Amino acid sequence: RKPVTINTLQSLYRKNEPITMITAHDFPSAHVADHAGMDMILVGDSLAMVALGMEDTSEVLLEEMLLHCKSVARATKAAFTVGDLPMGSYEISPEQALTSAIRMIKTGRVKSVKLEGGSEMAPTIAKITQAGIPVLAHIGLTPQRQNALGGFRVQGKSTASAMKVLEDALAVQAAGAFAMVLEAVPAEVAALVTKELSIPTIGIGAGNGCSGQVLVQVDMLGNFPPGRFLPKFVKQYGNLWSEAEAAIEQYRTEVKSRAYPAVEHTYPIAKEVVSEFEK
Ligand code: KIV
Ligand code: NA
Numbered sequence: 001r002k003p004v005t006i007n008t009l010q011s012l013y014r015k016n017e018p019i020t021m022i023t024a025h026d027f028p029s030a031h032v033a034d035h036a037g038m039d040m041i042l043v044g045d046s047l048a049m050v051a052l053g054m055e056d057t058s059e060v061l062l063e064e065m066l067l068h069c070k071s072v073a074r075a076t077k078a079a080f081t082v083g084d085l086p087m088g089s090y091e092i093s094p095e096q097a098l099t100s101a102i103r104m105i106k107t108g109r110v111k112s113v114k115l116e117g118g119s120e121m122a123p124t125i126a127k128i129t130q131a132g133i134p135v136l137a138h139i140g141l142t143p144q145r146q147n148a149l150g151g152f153r154v155q156g157k158s159t160a161s162a163m164k165v166l167e168d169a170l171a172v173q174a175a176g177a178f179a180m181v182l183e184a185v186p187a188e189v190a191a192l193v194t195k196e197l198s199i200p201t202i203g204i205g206a207g208n209g210c211s212g213q214v215l216v217q218v219d220m221l222g223n224f225p226p227g228r229f230l231p232k233f234v235k236q237y238g239n240l241w242s243e244a245e246a247a248i249e250q251y252r253t254e255v256k257s258r259a260y261p262a263v264e265h266t267y268p269i270a271k272e273v274v275s276e277f278e279k
Contacts, residue, residue: 001078004039006112006134006178009080012039012212013200019179019212021082021202022220025051025068029217030075038079040202042136042214043069043110045084045144050218057144062089062100069108082136083110087144090115094127101128101135114181116142118168122175129176137172140165140206141184152231154205156189169193169201181214182206184233205233 002008012019021040024030025047033041047068048060062085069083083104090097101113112134115121125135140155149155156165165185172180179200182190187207194201194210203210215234218224223240230236254260 001037003078004080006080009039009179009200013179018210019200019202021212021214023047023214023216024072024075025217027071027075030072030079033217034076034079039212040082040214041072041076041079042082042114043072043084043108044114044216045086046216048086050216050224056146058087060086062086062103065089066103066108069104069110073109080112081110082112082114083108085113085115090124091117094124097124098127098131098133101133102131105133112136112178114138116144118164119171122171125172125175125177134178135176136202137175137177137180138183139168139172139180140182140190143183152184154184154186156185162186162189165189166193166196169197173197173199179211182210184231205231 009019019039020037021042022033022038023042023044023046024033025043030041043065045057045060045065047065048054048057051068052060052064054060065083065086069081073081085097085100085104089100097115104110104113113128114136115124116138117124118137118139121137125137128135141149141152143152146152156162165182169180169182177199179202182193182201182203184205185193185203187209190201190203190206191209200211202212202214204214219230219234220236221238221240222236222242223238223244225241251260
């Protein structure tokens, strides 16, 4: 498979072929996503929860993101990689944001960065873009701002709120973003916004009218314990947690009963050596 570049993504967009994106947070999760043919791999700050066990994304540091980005980059041969700028690493000034973005590229070894926010982030997106670093914007529901939004709420449900989503989309496009994530927006609003733009929208909980889709890998694989809350938009394509649990339980049982290791898992030596050794 040929490496996906920014030109590949633009060409998919022109052909109206949906762009596929999934998150990854380490070498194996990136390896399988790359093998499965994803166009884009996002090292999302959702790794705070799914890989580090944190409450939400507000705790994760740029340094921690860099470690995960590096391991994802090592596994990714073809997909276009995006590193998520975590909360606190880009809001202070466009200069702070560019400094963080450069670290993402140089140390994290990814090809582009993502940051949350609409028109208010336009100068920041412009600053990073002008330095030659592609920026994926993220509007609609922006999880890093959950405390200000009053939780994880669908955005764009009223006329005023839908207009805000459109304004944000146009602003981040004008600032130079190469594409944008549209999260938790009614399908009609996302479709209309997508039509108004000349860059791709990557939807998550934004219906079928976007230019592409993204999902959190552990969610779509079912790689989490029973009882976890899943947003409405997640389709669970697998049941990895149950499979892993069943396998580990069987291993436990077989060790306890001495069924494992069996002869075929054991290194042989010659009989004479054994009898000599036993003397
Ligand atoms: O952190 C993340 O996984 C994300 C995607 C859900 C877009 O930002
Ligand atoms: Na994120």
